[in-house]
Amino acid sequence: MVRSEAACEEALHAANEHLYGLMREPTCLGMGTTIAGFVVQERAVLSFNVGDSRGYRFSRGCLVRVSQDDVPMAVDRRADRPRGITQCLGGSEFPLGIMPHVFAGPPFEVGECLMLCTDGLTEALDDSELAMLFRELAHPAAMVEKLVRQGISRGSRDNISVLVSVAVA
Template sequence: MIEFGHGTHVGLRRSRNEDAYYADPALGLFLVADGMGGHQHGEVASALARDAVVEEIRGGAPLIDAVRRAAVQLESHARRSHDALPMGTTLAALKIDQETYELVWVGDSRIYAFGEHFRQVSHDHSLVQELISAGRLDPALAARHPQRNVLTQALGITTAEQIHVGVARGACRAGTGFLLCTDGLTEGLDDAALARTARRTDLAAQECVDHLLLDGLEASGNDNLTVILVRLS
């Protein structure tokens, strides 16, 4: 059985919501995308990527192939538009197939897994994460780094041939949960704050999502926020 909650908010500083998401337990597909690229380009990019992945999954494609084909479609769309502004998006997705799950990500939208423990599964494709991995930046300083929003990978901006799609797979077990979110949430809330709400067993999944959105707005609210929480039972 799959229980899930989902929600998005434009935030307190933005006039448009450039995030997109999809949640469908029948298809076993859950994803969030955070678009970028200037006037109207962000919401177009995230929606195009979402719709392309959904179409590919409905056609029977594996999740990683669906994301790669979405990258090709987004790059082709941007090329046809002849617009000088870039158009790209992050993407983080979960696909559940009976007894197994697959997680994929590009950019800095995140995926967390929880049960007995709460842990970040995805790895940010960002300049700050590269500095941390190279030992050149203290992780405690990452949230205040002036280039914390600079991505090293994004659908539509990184060429489809060079895109690196992060992947993780595992067996579905009762009591396992997943949290997918855009960086508007993690900008203001650390892992401990996320875990406190995501792991609350006294709340339904949708109630957890509602609390996370409110907490994210209170902590920051500078960006669009999108959250999906999935529980397996």
């Protein structure tokens, strides 16, 4: 089990090495992924990411991004032009190291929400639009459905994956 920021970083490095090991197979060449996640503990929530998948925390009516995008600084996420990422797990012809983003935050409190999503959602909806949707909806399944539908209707050209978790007593 991951219990510290250092352990979380070690697990991400191990996952990166594992992907490069899998890419020795010709059918897996170039395989790569972004990742974002949370480790919920009694005294803290660890958030982590590599790439442009994101983690958010919704508390007391405010949505806060707790991940850091690995995208070129000059890239406009909503522009109609190709964009890229500056790091991911695997994904290149030769092994590259990663610099994971791992942060410890306050404990997960009753009524708060944690959300993980891919860039397919965040290329279509900005953080203020996401916050508005969170304020409107109370049930996690309804949130996920509405977020995915909004992302698709806004013309996202990438896959949309969303996970929402709500702390209950």
